[in-house]
Amino acid sequence: MRRTHQKHEDPAIGFQIAPMIDVVFVIMLFFMVLAGDRQVEMDLPMTLPSEETNVTDAPTPMEEQVAVDVDGEIAHNEEPVTIEELKRNFGRLALQAKAEGGTEPTPIVVTISAEPDTPWEKVTNVMNAMSFARIGNVTFSVSEE
Amino acid sequence: MAGGGSSIESGEPEFQVAPMIDVLLVLLIFFMSIITAQVEQMDKTIALPVAADARERKPDPAQRTVNVRWNKSEGKAAMTYLGKEWDDREALVEELKKEADKMPHPAGGSRLLILLRADKETPAKEVQAAMQVVAQVTSKVAFAVHNK
Numbered sequence: 001m002r003r004t005h006q007k008h009e010d011p012a013i014g015f016q017i018a019p020m021i022d023v024v025f026v027i028m029l030f031f032m033v034l035a036g037d038r039q040v041e042m043d044l045p046m047t048l049p050s051e052e053t054n055v056t057d058a059p060t061p062m063e064e065q066v067a068v069d070v071d072g073e074i075a076h077n078e079e080p081v082t083i084e085e086l087k088r089n090f091g092r093l094a095l096q097a098k099a100e101g102g103t104e105p106t107p108i109v110v111t112i113s114a115e116p117d118t119p120w121e122k123v124t125n126v127m128n129a130m131s132f133a134r135i136g137n138v139t140f141s142v143s144e145e
Numbered sequence: 146m147a148g149g150g151s152s153i154e155s156g157e158p159e160f161q162v163a164p165m166i167d168v169l170l171v172l173l174i175f176f177m178s179i180i181t182a183q184v185e186q187m188d189k190t191i192a193l194p195v196a197a198d199a200r201e202r203k204p205d206p207a208q209r210t211v212n213v214r215w216n217k218s219e220g221k222a223a224m225t226y227l228g229k230e231w232d233d234r235e236a237l238v239e240e241l242k243k244e245a246d247k248m249p250h251p252a253g254g255s256r257l258l259i260l261l262r263a264d265k266e267t268p269a270k271e272v273q274a275a276m277q278v279v280a281q282v283t284s285k286v287a288f289a290v291h292n293k
Binding site for chain 2: 068
C-alpha cells in the first residue's frame with residue numbers, strides 16, 4: 001500500500017513490466033540457443049547375466065561374439081569389422097530375431113571380449129552399436145594378461 | 146512499483162511482484178534440493194565416453210550411481226559411491242545389497258538400477274571389476290555416456 005502512495009507522489013519511479021518481459025525474452029532466447037548445443041549425459045541400458053534372469057522356458061538366445069583390442073579394432077564373430085559394419089550387422093540380427101521369434105523376439109546376447117588395457121571408450125563404441133539395434137543383453141569379459 | 150491499492154481503486158487487474166518472487170523462491174529451493182541429491186552421486190572429474198545412439202536418461206528413483214575414476218598418472222582406478230571411495234569391494238557389494246533390499250520388485254528380485262559412470266580412459270579390466278561388483282547385486286545396469 002505504501003508503494004502505491006509513492007507511485008502517486010513520484011510517477012517516474014515505478015515497476016515497468018514491458019522492459020522486464022523484453023529482458024526475460026532475450027534471456028530465454030539465449031538459453032534456448034545454448035540448449036541445442038549442450039552436452040548431456042545419456043544412458044546405454046544393459047542387462048547383465050544373472051541367476052535371476054535365467055528362466056528355463058525362455059527361448060535359446062542368439063549369441064554374438066565381439067572382440068575389441070587396445071587400438072579399438074573390432075572383430076564380430078572373429079571377422080574384422082568397422083563400427084559402421086557392426087551397427088549394420090546388429091541391425092540385421094535384430095530384424096532376424098524379430099522374424100524368428102514372432103510375438104516375442106529371440107533374445108540376442110552379445111559377449112564383448114576386450115583386452116585388459118582396452119580403453120573403456122573403445123568398448124562403449126560396441127555398446128553404442130548394440131543400443132542402435134536395441135540389443136540390451138551383454139556379457140563382458142576381459143582376456144587374461 | 147505495481148501492486149497495492151490502485152488495482153482495488155481502478156478495478157483493473159495488476160501485476161503483483163511480491164507473490165511472483167515468493168513463487169520463484171519456492172521453485173528455486175525445490176530445484177536446489179533435488180539437484181543436490183543428484184550431484185552428490187556424480188563425480189564431475191570423470192570424462193565420459195561419447196555414444197551418439199545412447200538413450201535419453203529417464204529419472205528413476207531406483208537408480209544409484211557408481212563412479213569409476215581413472216587416475217592416469219598413478220595408473221589406478223577408484224570406485225566411488227555416494228561421494229566415498231570404496232577400496233574394499235566386498236563392502237561396496239554389501240552397501241549396494243542394502244539398497245537393493247529397500248526396493249524389492251513385485252515379481253521377485255530388486256528394482257535397483259546401477260548407473261555406472263566410468264572414465265573413457267579406464268582400462269577394460271577395471272570396468273569389468275566394477276561390473277562384477279554390480280552383477281552381485283543386480284542385473285540392471287546402465288552405462289553413462291555423453292551425447293556428443
